[in-house]
Amino acid sequence: MGRVMANGMQRRLAVLIDADNASTKSNDRLFEEIAKLGTATVRRAYGDFSKGQAKSWEPALITHAIVPQQQFANVPGKNATDFALVIDAMDLLHAGGLDAFCIVSSDSDFTRLATRIREHGLEVFGFGRADTAESFRRACREFVEIGTLVPKSAPKSVRAIPAKPAKTPPVEPTKSAPSSALKPIVAHAPVAEAERLILRALGETGAGGKWVAIATVISEVRKLDPAFKPQNYGSGLFSELVDRTSCLEGNQEDGRCTQIRMKPKKVSKPSTEAQPVVAGPTAS
Numbered sequence: 001m002g003r004v005m006a007n008g009m010q011r012r013l014a015v016l017i018d019a020d021n022a023s024t025k026s027n028d029r030l031f032e033e034i035a036k037l038g039t040a041t042v043r044r045a046y047g048d049f050s051k052g053q054a055k056s057w058e059p060a061l062i063t064h065a066i067v068p069q070q071q072f073a074n075v076p077g078k079n080a081t082d083f084a085l086v087i088d089a090m091d092l093l094h095a096g097g098l099d100a101f102c103i104v105s106s107d108s109d110f111t112r113l114a115t116r117i118r119e120h121g122l123e124v125f126g127f128g129r130a131d132t133a134e135s136f137r138r139a140c141r142e143f144v145e146i147g148t149l150v151p152k153s154a155p156k157s158v159r160a161i162p163a164k165p166a167k168t169p170p171v172e173p174t175k176s177a178p179s180s181a182l183k184p185i186v187a188h189a190p191v192a193e194a195e196r197l198i199l200r201a202l203g204e205t206g207a208g209g210k211w212v213a214i215a216t217v218i219s220e221v222r223k224l225d226p227a228f229k230p231q232n233y234g235s236g237l238f239s240e241l242v243d244r245t246s247c248l249e250g251n252q253e254d255g256r257c258t259q260i261r262m263k264p265k266k267v268s269k270p271s272t273e274a275q276p277v278v279a280g281p282t283a284s
Contacts, residue, residue, distance in 0.1 A: 011038025011099045011123075014092050017066065018105035019047030019054040020081045022128070022146070027060040029149035030127060034102055037125060042092060044069055046085045054081075079109075086113050093120055100125060100141070108133035115139045126226075143226045188234035195245040197221055197228065202262065211251055211259040214238065 015034060034040055043066045047054030050070075061068050069088070071080040085105075092098060093116075101117050103110055106128035114124040114136065126132070126140035130147050137143040201220035205212050218238055221228050235241035239257035242248045250257035 012097065013038045013040045013100050013102055014042035014089070014098050015040045015044070015066075015102040015104065016042075016085050016089055017045040017057070018081060018085060018103075018107060018110075019045040019049070019057045019068075020052065020079075021107050022104045023053075024056050024060050026146050026149040027057075027064065030104070030146060031064050033127070033144055033149060034125075037102070038100065040102070042098070043067060044088065046071055046081045046088075048073055048081070082107065082109055086110075089113055089117065093117055093122065098122065102127065103140070104128070104146075106132040106136075108136045111135045111139045137226055140226050142222055189232050191233055191241070191244050194228075194230075194233045194241055195248065197225060198242070198245070198248060198260075199262070200224055202260075207261070209262050209264060211261045214250070214257055214260055217260055 013034065031040070043064065045054075045057055045061060045066045046069045047057070048071055049055055049058060049061075049068055050072075057066075057068075060066065069084055071084050073080060089101065089103075092101075100123035101114075102125045103114060104127045111133070114126065117124050118139065118141070123141040124139065126136060126143040127146055128136070128143070130145050132143070132145075198217065198221060201217050201224060202212060204220045204223075205216060230236065230238050230241045233241055233244075235244065239250050239260075242250050242257065242260050247263050248260055249263050251259040251261075253259075
């Protein structure tokens with residue numbers, strides 16, 4: 001999903017962070033991903049920054065120019081943070097001037113908020129943990145698991161310490177295990193499952209058997225399944241996944257796939273070979 005919309009304008013985003021719920025381990029990579037979607041014109045974090053999980057967000061508030069929205073837990077068991085985030089989201093929605101919302105939380109309570117924003121015609125992008133409820137994932141235009149955003153670590157400087165050479169007896173080389181034995185076995189979803197999903201997406205475009213831009217199909221697929229990734233089916237690219245299906249084909253331009261469609265059905269031609277003549281019964 002690019003940061004530029006169909007009209008050529010950059011997507012204007014409101015980034016709303018549930019700091020009581022979201023981790024700060026990958027916040028740098030988080031904002032790199034958000035930057036791919038558009039310009040974060042609104043950046044707010046909600047929580048009780050005097051204690052707990054929200055307190056760990058203090059450095060990120062400064063680094064990424066996030067406006068903190070302090071929420072004290074006046075009554076134990078009542079989630080004032082969620083209420084404040086929802087109220088602000090609705091105010092921003094009706095004020096206009098935005099194209100999409102980024103909700104950073106793993107709380108399924110925001111499912112209805114995401115669907116309400118979507119019903120208003122705006123996109124919703126979710127960011128949360130791997131255990132985030134399926135209801136919130138599917139309410140979003142696209143959902144990104146924060147755990148997959150590995151933080152960039154600075155290379156450690158190692159000072160070389162000269163060591164005195166020591167006499168060691170020669171050691172016979174040991175046979176290394178085959179590389180295939182060291183690779184973890186990853187279970188992939190069947191390609192037929194992806195094929196059915198892509199066929200549904202093509203049906204949503206109303207193109208019939210005509211060529212459709214691959215970006216359009218990917219967009220429709222993610223509307224049906226926000227968690228869709230070609231890697232889930234053992235393919236690095238969407239076009240590679242299409243090539244592995246039985247009833248889809250891609251159109252190559254300049255060495256890359258730009259369009260896909262359903263393979264046209266082969267029409268069997270009638271045989272032109274002369275048929276043997278069967279003689280009828282002869283009169284006796």
